[in-house]
Amino acid sequence: MNLPWHWTLARRLSAVFVVLLLTCSSVSIWLQVAASGRYEQEVTQRLSRGLAEHIASNAELVRGDGLNDAAVKALFEQLMAVNPSVEVYLLNTEGRIAAQAAPPGHIKRDRVDLAPVRQLLAGAPLPIMGDDPRGETDRKVFSAAPLRVRGRNVGYVYVVLSGEEREALVANAAESSVLRTLLWSMGLVVFLGTLAGVAAFRLITKPLRELTNTVQRFERDGMASLQQAVPTLDRLATDERGEISALAQAFRQMTQRIAEQWRELTAQDQQRRELFANVSHDLRTPLTSLHGYLETLLMKADTLSVADRHRYLEIALGQSRKVGRLAQELFELARLEYGVVKPDKERFALADLVQDVFQKFELAAEARRQRLVPQISHGLPVVNADLGMIERVLTNLLDNAIRHTPEGGQVVVRLLSEGTGVRVEVSDTGPGIPKELQSVIFRRPAFASGGERGGGLGLMIVQRILQLHGSDIRLVSADGCGAVFSFELE
Structure with missing residues (x-):
């Protein structure tokens, strides 16, 4: 699922919550319907388990060494008229349909798998699903009993307990007001759950939104917003909200360090300005003196005595040494400041x-x-x-x-x-x-x-x-x- 990334965290959480709620509700409805259907199948099969045995005990079905086809057909039609939800079939020992009373064209298969029949007769747990002759792939609950002629098993009475007419009634009932009421009820639960989830997520993410706004103001206004952000950060950092409190505390500590570093940078900048001013002052004095004596030597070279020229040169040399020493100290200080020099202990x-x-x-x-x-x-x-x-x-x-x-x-x-x-x-x-x-x-x-x-x-x-x-x-x-x-x- 692709969510718009400009959505807030609360909206994203709400969207995920709604999707999860709808999914869980759908799965819950499906499980309830499936469980209800399986329970209904078990109850139907348990109540009608003896139906096929009762039919097989009818003596009119047997004539001599075979079946009485007319009696079988009449009995099947009578049973299906009394209870339209059932469909009665007579199977041979191989599972092929030997007799049935279905309308023409309704039979889709001519044999039934006998493995579920044997499971039912052996007392396996219900419900047991068997083949539906009127469907190519359908499987339904059934009742079955062996049909004996003079002590010899000649086939099975096979009764499908959920026939075509019952399936049609169930399909019509799916559109009834009861089912609509159930779906509306589930929809109302989903809607109310969505509202509650959205409100809860907004409440939970409120501190995070406040912290986000504080960070955005800091990004927009810089150091000027720190003073206004302090009360909010203090409140969020002391609030018992787990990760949000830890995040607020971390941001508060970060802003404090940034403020301290900003003050240090401001102080260092001021110190650097004063350093340049003082160094300029310290350089200007000897340079001015050096320039003055050299200029005097140049202008009065012919009139100065040897002793005066020597004295002027000594003074100029002394001022030159001061400039050289100051330049050397500046170079040495710069190397120490920028970490070029490392102690060799x-x-x-x-x-x-x-x-x-x-x-x-x-x-x-x-x-x-x-x-x-x-x-x-x-x-x-x-x-x-x-x-x-x-x-x-x-x-x-x-x-x-x-x-x-x-x-x-x-x-x-x-x-x-x-x-x-x-x-x-x-x-x-x-x-x-x-x-x-x-x-x-x-x-x-x-x-x-x-x-x-x-x-x-x-x-x-x-x-x-x-x-x-x-x-x-x-x-x-x-x-x-x-x-x-x-x-x-x-």
Whole structure:
């Protein structure tokens, strides 16, 4: 059965229900009629079982060593006149019709199968169907008894209990008011059952229609429809309706995740805009300075002294290094953001790595009269991480600390045992991070006003690297101690 696919679920269920109801009703009527007919056949055959035996006991049927044809014919006509529903035949021992009283042209076969006759005489369960001589393929209930002449079986009396006239009466009765009343009653039952089924299906599918409307509004209006959909989804999710409740709950969770992801995307988009703005700001200063000094060298090349030219070139070179370092950090951050870089982990002692990184910054610290102080606990376990990446983390943190620590200050790196891993703390005696920047320092490069300390791309790179190692970096509050950054490795 092909249903229109634009139909709603309730209509489809109702259509299927109507088809099933009609089919079941039709089968029920057919079974009732068949069972009623079979019951009637059994009752008829049981009540008339002795009819053929009573006929066979009539002594007038036998004359000498044979049959009295005239008596047989007269008796058969008399019986069929008294009871038109029966048809009487006399069969020989092979089942051939030896005598009958049917009108000319009504006999369609000249013999009867004797197997049902023997079953009836043997007491088999009723009803037993036998051949109808007036039909080529019909089988009807019958009564049969052997016909004996001087103790010898010469044939059978065979009585069809549902003759032609009875079949005609049954056919006429099929058009009677009783049958019409029965059919109208069944039709009324089907109609009322259809109405009840349609109403039940609409009631059952009502939550599903509400959920469908909510989904369609979400598809049409987007995130703006979520706020209106929350009460409906909450009601459907808490309602005890099995799969519909589970579906509503799943959709509610999905919309919540979509809303969270949408907020995250909005925040990331805002962060990306701020990143571009801050990077542009950070690039514009050294580029402007570089351009200015190079332009001055070009315009005053003949009037500048050797010392001034050398000083201008040194300043331009320094600004060029800033631009190069910023470009390198942007490239490195992009590779970390898009998953190009994967950690190649190995086991190593973190204390040895700290000493190696300290050696890289000894000259820079001495130039600023700063002290690099390692505080390493005894018995630290080895860590499993990418050696190059962790070196980059320590390098960025130390570089950041040295640049923001005044002359005569100190930078401290602490290694502490933390469960099965190591906790790393990098602190300095600089001005610290302004409160307005602490919440965003790892998400975007921030620049404080008035020469105060901010956060650049280096801290963002540190956070991405640690996230690849299943860790994260935190800014620890420390009064009067500058900035303190902490992370763990296992």
